[in-house]
Amino acid sequence: MTEKTTQDNLVISGVTKIFGHGKESVQALDTIDLTVKDKEFVSILGASGCGKSTLLRIVGGLERPTTGSITLGGKKVTGPGPDRGMVFQAYTLFPWLSVKKNIEFGLKEKGVSADERAEMANRYIKIVGLEGFENVYPKALSGGMKQRVAIARALANDPEVILLDEPFGALDMQTRGLMQELLLQVWQQSQKTVLLVTHDIDEAIFMADRVVVMKSRPGKIKDIIDVDLPRPRDYRVRTSTQFLEYKARAVELIRNESLQELDIDKLNVK
Numbered sequence: 001m002t003e004k005t006t007q008d009n010l011v012i013s014g015v016t017k018i019f020g021h022g023k024e025s026v027q028a029l030d031t032i033d034l035t036v037k038d039k040e041f042v043s044i045l046g047a048s049g050c051g052k053s054t055l056l057r058i059v060g061g062l063e064r065p066t067t068g069s070i071t072l073g074g075k076k077v078t079g080p081g082p083d084r085g086m087v088f089q090a091y092t093l094f095p096w097l098s099v100k101k102n103i104e105f106g107l108k109e110k111g112v113s114a115d116e117r118a119e120m121a122n123r124y125i126k127i128v129g130l131e132g133f134e135n136v137y138p139k140a141l142s143g144g145m146k147q148r149v150a151i152a153r154a155l156a157n158d159p160e161v162i163l164l165d166e167p168f169g170a171l172d173m174q175t176r177g178l179m180q181e182l183l184l185q186v187w188q189q190s191q192k193t194v195l196l197v198t199h200d201i202d203e204a205i206f207m208a209d210r211v212v213v214m215k216s217r218p219g220k221i222k223d224i225i226d227v228d229l230p231r232p233r234d235y236r237v238r239t240s241t242q243f244l245e246y247k248a249r250a251v252e253l254i255r256n257e258s259l260q261e262l263d264i265d266k267l268n269v270k
């Protein structure tokens with residue numbers, strides 16, 4: 001395998017997004033500049049409506065920026081491509097395909113042979129702990145299992161970058177915590193660059209090397225928190241002093257933002 005270079009960086013440069021025209025227009029993003037290093041795990045954290053999803057969709061090529069550009073490994077992004085795998089909150093599996101066929105789907109599209117597809121699918125089924133469910137259809141899976149299939153499907157295509165938009169948003173708290181740990185393990189093994197959109201402060205810190213905190217109207221980067229917690233991480237890190245310090249900082253940033261959003265100067269809650 002050839003060693004990757006910093007050329008593989010994801011560069012978001014001066015990205016602005018305006019939806020609609022004239023009086024009806026909404027500026028969702030204003031001049032977003034962010035460089036994500038190869039194999040880095042970056043969380044994008046912010047309140048509802050700050051433009052997180054729009055930014056991720058632009059990186060995914062599903063949306064065009066009004067100004068600015070995205071480059072991946074020096075190549076300009078002009079649309080969706082196999083170098084970026086996306087996982088959304090809503091389960092996006094094909095209901096008529098089994099777990100295995102769902103994971104193989106993108107590989108089939110790429111013309112990968114049946115043997116190779118089966119090998120890749122089995123590998124990722126193992127990584128996400130779904131052995132024994134190969135031939136099961138999505139409707140028989142729990143929410144957490146469906147998202148594991150979605151993650152396996154994204155990984156099987158061997159993208160440069162995985163883009164995750166609130167992937168565990170629909171899961172209960174316990175499942176969510178376990179899925180976060182699983183995703184970290186998978187990321188540790190697969191060594192992909194990850195961009196995770198979330199409004200969950202704990203999730204953002206627990207997973208990432210850096211947390212990009214956004215503000216709304218228009219969506220801008222408010223601050224970036226470097227998360228210097230040891231890896232591999234497990235649930236115990238969440239109660240460490242260092243984690244709680246990062247959390248206090250993020251809470252402060254998000255709270256100030258929410259107060260401004262609600263047009264409240266101060267909240268005196270006793």
Ligand SMILES: Nc1ncnc2c1ncn2[C@@H]1O[C@H](COP(=O)(O)OP(=O)(O)OP(=O)(O)O)[C@@H](O)[C@H]1O
Binds near residue numbers: 020026027047050199
């Ligand atoms: N297709 C669209 N047409 C018009 N406005 C849009 C469109 N998509 C998003 N917006 C607006 O852009 C802003 C940012 O939306 P976006 O969904 O990116 O925010 P978000 O931070 O991901 O929010 P949430 O966490 O609620 O999904 C919002 O004001 C939203 O109403």
